[in-house]
């Protein structure tokens with residue numbers, strides 16, 4: 350894919366505060382999961398070159414609903430609220446956790462989880478907890494390290510090794526930066542291969 354080219358014509362489908370509010374599953378769906386403020390919504394906007402479709406904020410806790418996007422007839426992505434945001438009210442945190450857990454466990458057409466991790470913070474407590482939970486879930490997971498532009502090449506390499514050691518990744522995770530056009534092509538090559546691999550099983 351040419352770096353500047355749009356891969357899909359993305360449209361927003363709907364938002365859900367609770368699992369049962371999601372539309373009936375159709376096609377193949379992928380969730381974008383990660384700690385609050387890791388860059389999930391930014392990643393969606395940038396990788397899909399869809400402007401500011403997903404709402405972004407400097408402050409954590411911006412995405413509070415599951416937002417469903419249609420990429421093409423049979424392909425959907427879901428932007429989820431972040432986990433690990435300590436400042437939200439107890440009630441809100443409980444709703445987010447339940448929405449994430451219900452969605453990841455029960456969604457019938459969930460084909461895989463794109464798991465975003467901040468490249469600067471391998472082994473953050475909330476991610477360690479998520480890692481255990483994901484291992485028990487048995488879904489396919491594609492780890493992506495965000496905010497790559499915050500580190501030099503040599504620091505990136507060091508962090509990638511650290512992530513592989515900490516989480517036992519067998520393949521080096523993709524490094525993403527919403528400030529670098531080249532990230533798009535690198536990510537889509539990996540995603541398409543991962544998707545094809547899953548569809549073979």
Ligand SMILES: Nc1nc2c(ncn2[C@@H]2O[C@H](COP(=O)(O)OP(=O)(O)OP(=O)(O)O)[C@@H](O)[C@H]2O)c(=O)[nH]1
Pocket residue numbers: 383384385386387388389390391392404405406407408409410411412413430431432495496497498499525526527528
């Ligand atoms: N430098 C840099 N900043 C980024 C990158 N990705 C995201 N950010 C910034 O990180 C902040 C959080 O981004 P969001 O996309 O709102 O993060 P989120 O994970 O959706 O956050 P919640 O919805 O609150 O869970 C924003 O200020 C973004 O501009 C990146 O690749 N590089």
Ligand SMILES: [Mg+2]
Pocket residue numbers: 389390391404405411412428429
């Ligand atoms: Mg968000």
